[in-house]
Amino acid sequence: DAGVTQSPTHLIKTRGQHVTLRCSPISGHKSVSWYQQVLGQGPQFIFQYYEKEERGRGNFPDRFSARQFPNYSSELNVNALLLGDSALYLCASSLLGGGGDTQYFGPGTRLTVL
Amino acid sequence: KNQVEQSPQSLIILEGKNCTLQCNYTVSPFSNLRWYKQDTGRGPVSLTIMTFSENTKSNGRYTATLDADTKQSSLHITASQLSDSASYICVVRAPEDYKLSFGAGTTVTVRA
Numbered sequence: 001d002a003g004v005t006q007s008p009t010h011l012i013k014t015r016g017q018h019v020t021l022r023c024s025p026i027s028g029h030k031s032v033s034w035y036q037q038v039l040g041q042g043p044q045f046i047f048q049y050y051e052k053e054e055r056g057r058g059n060f061p062d063r064f065s066a067r068q069f070p071n072y073s074s075e076l077n078v079n080a081l082l083l084g085d086s087a088l089y090l091c092a093s094s095l096l097g098g099g100g101d102t103q104y105f106g107p108g109t110r111l112t113v114l
Numbered sequence: 115k116n117q118v119e120q121s122p123q124s125l126i127i128l129e130g131k132n133c134t135l136q137c138n139y140t141v142s143p144f145s146n147l148r149w150y151k152q153d154t155g156r157g158p159v160s161l162t163i164m165t166f167s168e169n170t171k172s173n174g175r176y177t178a179t180l181d182a183d184t185k186q187s188s189l190h191i192t193a194s195q196l197s198d199s200a201s202y203i204c205v206v207r208a209p210e211d212y213k214l215s216f217g218a219g220t221t222v223t224v225r226a
Contacts, residue, residue, distance in 0.1 A: 033214075035216075041218050041219075042203050043158070092157070100163075103214075104160075106157050107156055
């Protein structure tokens with residue numbers, strides 16, 4: 001079975017641009033979470049979606065938005081990019097997104113903002 | 115201030131030796147604590163999970179311990195191998211299901 005897949009793997013943008021990152025969860029998983037990992041730090045929670053509904057949101061500005069589609073794949077959108085948005089963006093899927101669920105991470109998308 | 119602090123930030127060990135990584139957290143109450151292994155350029159992979167009532171959990175050469183009273187956890191790596199070179203991240207989940215608090219990780223380098 002395929003694991004969590006993310007696209008693209010690498011991306012270079014300039015300040016002020018917009019970016020869309022994509023994630024396909026493991027087959028059968030209904031919950032997707034997004035994390036931002038700045039170099040040298042642990043991942044920071046951005047969003048969790050379950051059954052196409054936003055279940056939780058981390059401390060990120062409104063420039064960050066996401067959605068989940070009927071097939072449970074997800075997109076993370078970031079508007080008006082800043083240099084500080086340069087990071088590894090991780091997507092994780094789990095069966096139900098509950099406390100005991102194991103989250104399976106994708107390989108991430110490396111975003112560089114120039 | 116981060117709710118999960120890890121130490122050391124990095125360490126270098128010789129192949130075959132043991133090492134112990136530390137995690138102190140302030141998240142309270144919490145649902146569970148996990149240790150993840152993250153290879154360079156890859157997503158984290160779960161190694162162990164412990165609830166507040168568990169003291170220890172093993173996964174092969176990895177053994178995690180938890181002291182919920184002192185809010186401390188450790189990850190012990192036995193007989194290290196070159197493939198153990200990675201970042202090890204301590205993650206604490208709060209009762210609000212979606213909320214995860216990640217430590218900054220400890221980077222382990224195993225040398226032959």
